[in-house]
Amino acid sequence: MNTLMVDARAVRKVYGSHEVLKSVDLEVHRGEVVSFLGASGSGKSTFLRCINHLERIDGGEISVNGQLVGYRRANGKKYELHRSQIALARRDVGMVFQRFNLFPHMTALENVMEAPVSVQHRSRAEVRAEAEALLERVGLADRQDHYPSMLSGGQQQRVAIARALAMKPALMLFDEPTSALDPELVGEVLDVMKSLAAEGMTMIVVTHEIGFAREVCDRVVFMDDGVIVEEGTPAEVFERPQHARTQSFLSKVL
Amino acid sequence: MATGHAEEPVVRLRHPWRWVAVAVIGVYAAVLVKFLVTNDALRWDLVSGYLFEESILRGIVTTLEVTVVAMVLGVVLGTVLAVMRLSENPVLRWTAGIYVWFFRGTPILVQLLGWYFLASVLPEISIGVPFGPDLATWSTNTVITQFMAAILGLGLNEAAYMAEIVRAGIGGVDKGQSEAAEALGMSPVVAYRRIILPQASRLIIPPTANETITMLKQSSLVVVLGMLDLLGTAQAIYSRNFQQIPLLLVASIWYLAMTTVLTYGQARLERRMSRGTPGVAVRTRKSTIVRGGAR
Ligand SMILES: Nc1ncnc2c1ncn2[C@@H]1O[C@H](COP(=O)(O)OP(=O)(O)OP(=O)(O)O)[C@@H](O)[C@H]1O
Ligand SMILES: [Mg+2]
Numbered sequence: 402m403n404t405l406m407v408d409a410r411a412v413r414k415v416y417g418s419h420e421v422l423k424s425v426d427l428e429v430h431r432g433e434v435v436s437f438l439g440a441s442g443s444g445k446s447t448f449l450r451c452i453n454h455l456e457r458i459d460g461g462e463i464s465v466n467g468q469l470v471g472y473r474r475a476n477g478k479k480y481e482l483h484r485s486q487i488a489l490a491r492r493d494v495g496m497v498f499q500r501f502n503l504f505p506h507m508t509a510l511e512n513v514m515e516a517p518v519s520v521q522h523r524s525r526a527e528v529r530a531e532a533e534a535l536l537e538r539v540g541l542a543d544r545q546d547h548y549p550s551m552l553s554g555g556q557q558q559r560v561a562i563a564r565a566l567a568m569k570p571a572l573m574l575f576d577e578p579t580s581a582l583d584p585e586l587v588g589e590v591l592d593v594m595k596s597l598a599a600e601g602m603t604m605i606v607v608t609h610e611i612g613f614a615r616e617v618c619d620r621v622v623f624m625d626d627g628v629i630v631e632e633g634t635p636a637e638v639f640e641r642p643q644h645a646r647t648q649s650f651l652s653k654v655l
Numbered sequence: 656m657a658t659g660h661a662e663e664p665v666v667r668l669r670h671p672w673r674w675v676a677v678a679v680i681g682v683y684a685a686v687l688v689k690f691l692v693t694n695d696a697l698r699w700d701l702v703s704g705y706l707f708e709e710s711i712l713r714g715i716v717t718t719l720e721v722t723v724v725a726m727v728l729g730v731v732l733g734t735v736l737a738v739m740r741l742s743e744n745p746v747l748r749w750t751a752g753i754y755v756w757f758f759r760g761t762p763i764l765v766q767l768l769g770w771y772f773l774a775s776v777l778p779e780i781s782i783g784v785p786f787g788p789d790l791a792t793w794s795t796n797t798v799i800t801q802f803m804a805a806i807l808g809l810g811l812n813e814a815a816y817m818a819e820i821v822r823a824g825i826g827g828v829d830k831g832q833s834e835a836a837e838a839l840g841m842s843p844v845v846a847y848r849r850i851i852l853p854q855a856s857r858l859i860i861p862p863t864a865n866e867t868i869t870m871l872k873q874s875s876l877v878v879v880l881g882m883l884d885l886l887g888t889a890q891a892i893y894s895r896n897f898q899q900i901p902l903l904l905v906a907s908i909w910y911l912a913m914t915t916v917l918t919y920g921q922a923r924l925e926r927r928m929s930r931g932t933p934g935v936a937v938r939t940r941k942s943t944i945v946r947g948g949a950r
Contacts, residue, residue, distance in 0.1 A: 561835075
C-alpha cells in the first residue's frame with residue numbers, strides 16, 4: 402500500500418539559461434501538511450506549478466497519488482500526455498493562488514459550481530447543494546450570490562478554496578494564499594486552512610506565515626536557489642536550523 | 656473678518672474668445688444655410704420626392720443585408736483566426752498571420768473586384784479530394800453572384816480586422832484566469848468557452864460595434880460590382896435624370912440616419928457593459944482611430 406501522495410525525484414526546471422529548479426526531491430505522505438519557505442525567486446511557486454503540470458519539467462519526474470504527472474510509462478519509455486489527458490489528471494489536485502483568480506463574471510456560488518458542472522458534467526442540482534455546503538463551510542453562506550468584485554480579499558480567497566475543494570481533490574496546493582491580503586484578513590483564511598488540515602487533507606503550502614507553519618504543518622521545507630537545502634519538523638527547522646541560508650532567512654522573518 | 660469676505664460679490668471669469676468663435680462660426684453657418692436654402696439647383700423637392708421612393712427603400716434593405724451578413728462572417732471567421740493566432744501550433748499561427756497580412760495589406764476595393772472576376776481564372780468550383788476526383792462541381796459564375804462577391808469581399812476583409820480585435824480582447828483577460836481554469840481540470844476548449852471568451856467579450860463588443868458602423872458605410876463600395884444597394888440605387892437614378900447632388904443627398908440622409916441609430920445603440924451598450932464588472936477596462940474609440948488609418 403502506497404501512502405505517498407507526492408513523489409518528486411530530481412526535478413529540474415529551466416527558463417532559457419536560468420535553472421530555476423536544480424534536482425529537487427520531495428516526498429509527501431497522505432494526510433501530511435508541508436510548508437515551503439524560502440527567499441523570493443528561490444523556485445517555490447515554480448515547483449508547486451510543476452506538481453500539477455502547469456509547468457512542464459525539464460528533468461526528473463513527479464508522481465501524484467501514484468500517477469506520473471504529464472507522462473504515461475510504457476515499455477520502458479515515458480510518453481508525453483495530451484493536454485486533455487493532463488487536464489483529466491489535474492482534477493485530483495486543487496490549487497489556490499496568491500491573487501485568488503476567481504472568475505469575475507460568475508457569482509461566488511457559480512465559481513464553486515463551475516468545474517464540477519463543466520468538467521465532470523454532473524447535474525447542477527446535486528452540485529449546487531454541495532457548493533452551498535462548501536461555501537457554508539468557509540463561512541460564506543450569506544455571500545453566495547455576490548460577485549468577486551463585491552467581496553473582500555479574505556472572502557475571495559475563501560471562495561477560491563471552496564472552488565478548489567468542489568473537485569474533491571486528494572491534494573491541495575497553496576501558493577502564498579495570504580500574501581495579497583490585508584493583515585486583518587489573513588486569519589480568516591488561515592482558519593479555513595487549519596480546519597482543512599485537521600480533517601486530514603494533504604496540503605503543500607508556500608507561505609511566509611511562520612506561525613501557521615509552526616502550528617499546523619508536519620514538516621517545513623526550506624528552499625534556496627532551486628534546491629531544498631533543509632527540511633524537518635517545524636521545531637527542528639525553526640529552533641535549530643542547520644544550514645547558514647536557513648539561519649539567515651529565519652533571522653529576517655522571525 | 657472671514658464672515659465679511661464671504662458676502663462679497665464674485666466676478667466670474669470672462670471668456671471673450673468664446674464670443675469671437677461664436678461670431679465667426681455664426682457667419683459661416685449663415686452662408687451655408689443660405690446656400691442650402693436659396694440654391695435652386697439642390698432641388699429639395701427632388702430630395703424629398705426620392706427619399707421614400709420604392710427603389711431607394713429596396714436599396715436600403717440591400718445595404719443592411721450586406722452589412723449584417725458580412726459582419727457575421729467577419730466576426731465568426733475573425734474569432735477563429737484569433738484563436739489560431741494564439742494557438743500553440745505554429746502552422747495555425749502562421750496561417751492566420753498570413754491571412755491577416757494579406758487581407759489588411761491589399762485595398763478592399765481590389766478584393767471586392769477580385770472575387771467578382773474570379774470566374775475568369777477559375778471557371779469551375781468543385782468539392783472533392785485535393786488533386787483527386789471531384790465529387791461536385793459548379794460554374795463559378797453561378798456561385799459567385801454579385802451578392803456573394805460583396806459578402807466575400809467585405810466579410811473576409813472584415814475578418815482580418817476582427818481577428819486583431821478578438822486577439823486583443825483575449826490578450827486583455829488576466830493570465831491567472833486560464834491558469835485557474837486549467838488548475839480546475841478544464842480542457843483548453845472548455846476554458847475558452849466558459850472562462851476566457853465571456854470575459855474577452857467585454858473588450859471585444861465595443862470595437863465590434865464600431866466595426867459595424869464602419870461596415871455600414873463601407874458596404875457602399877459594392878457599387879463597383881453594379882449592386883443596387885442604397886448608393887447604387889441613387890447612382891442608377893441620377894444616371895437617368897442627371898440630378899447627382901440631390902440623389903447623393905438622399906443617400907447621405909439615409910446613411911446618417913442609420914449610423915446615428917447604430918451610434919446611439921453603441922453608446923447604450925457601452926454604458927451597460929461598463930456598469931458590469933469593475934476592473935475590466937472597456938476600450939472604445941481608440942480602435943477606430945488606429946484602424947481608420949490602416950485602410
Ligand atoms: N515564466 C517564466 N519565465 C522565465 N522565468 C521565470 C518564469 N517564472 C518564474 N521565473 C523565474 O524563476 C525563478 C523562480 O521563480 P518562482 O516564482 O518559482 O519563485 P518563488 O520562490 O515563488 O518566489 P516568490 O516568493 O517571489 O513568489 C525566478 O527567478 C523567476 O524570475
Ligand atoms: Mg511565488
